Amino acid sequence: MNDYQWFIENIKRKTGIDLAQYKEAQMKRRLTSLYEKRGLKNFQEFFHAMEKDEALFHEFLDRMTINVSEFYRNAKRWEVLEKKILPKLFEQNRRLKIWSAACSTGEEPYTVAMILSKYIPLAHVSILATDIDENAIARAKIGLYTERSLQEIPEEMKKKFFKKEGMYYQIDEKIKRAVTFKKHNLLADPFGRQFDLIVCRNVLIYFTEEAKQQLYYKFNQALRPGGILFVGSTEQIFNPALYGFEIEDTFFYRKIK
Structure with missing residues (x-):
């Protein structure tokens, strides 16, 4: 099992969110930039850091769900x-x-x-x-x-x-x-x-x-x-x-x- 698959399984166990149903290349790119910004080396480190840091967990959700919106968009x-x-x-x-x-x-x-x-x-x-x-x-x-x-x-x-x-x-x-x-x-x-x-x-x-x-x-x-x-x-x-x-x-x- 690779690093990202381990992360997917543990996120699903913790939150019920199934990242496997999101496009993998996009999601990995988005989340990798987040954990690297925090000085973390891989998805396992990222997961363990989120367990201790609620603010980081909410940042993960924000990044995962792309909270970019505006009134009357299009x-x-x-x-x-x-x-x-x-x-x-x-x-x-x-x-x-x-x-x-x-x-x-x-x-x-x-x-x-x-x-x-x-x-x-x-x-x-x-x-x-x-x-x-x-x-x-x-x-x-x-x-x-x-x-x-x-x-x-x-x-x-x-x-x-x-x-x-x-x-x-x-x-x-x-x-x-x-x-x-x-x-x-x-x-x-x-x-x-x-x-x-x-x-x-x-x-x-x-x-x-x-x-x-x-x-x-x-x-x-x-x-x-x-x-x-x-x-x-x-x-x-x-x-x-x-x-x-x-x-x-x-x-x-x-x-x-």
Whole structure:
């Protein structure tokens, strides 16, 4: 067993996270740069160091899950959600059940809440947002963001839902209350059911093909008939019918009834 395989087995035993389902070359490169920065020589040293240092463990999770996010990332896709997808979903149900999967530090579910606020009172909005990284979830709950995170956000939304505090922007409490954050491992934990919309963007690209295929099936099962899966702009599903989906728009997939 090589050094990295030993690391994979011990991480799975410790956390339930199966690194074998992530693309190996990418993951090894990312984690090697982290442990070398700390003056460690190999994955075994890295694992033992994490057992003693909680901050290093959270840094590992951050590096593993690529917590890079921003509001309205790839803004044109959010416009499609607002103008085309949501009106159709609202025809069937005014109280949508929504899940933001692998939500990182919260920009994505908060973007969904802001868009929904144009259609319905925020008091009627309830979004489940999940991530494997408890540190990212803690930051999401605080709701404090840098200027860079707000680059693509429409100016009226920025004025309405953010207050500048020094170098940061604090998101409005009404938006925060619309989102419930929970820890969840996409590859290991059970999924909910009967969602109208699942947003899972810019995470599937890090998984192996086998892991991705499993997730497409699981997302399909988690949606109600006619529900929508919204993926990232490098995550096109090339044979959606194989997983029970049809193309609704670019990067939007409808569960076949």
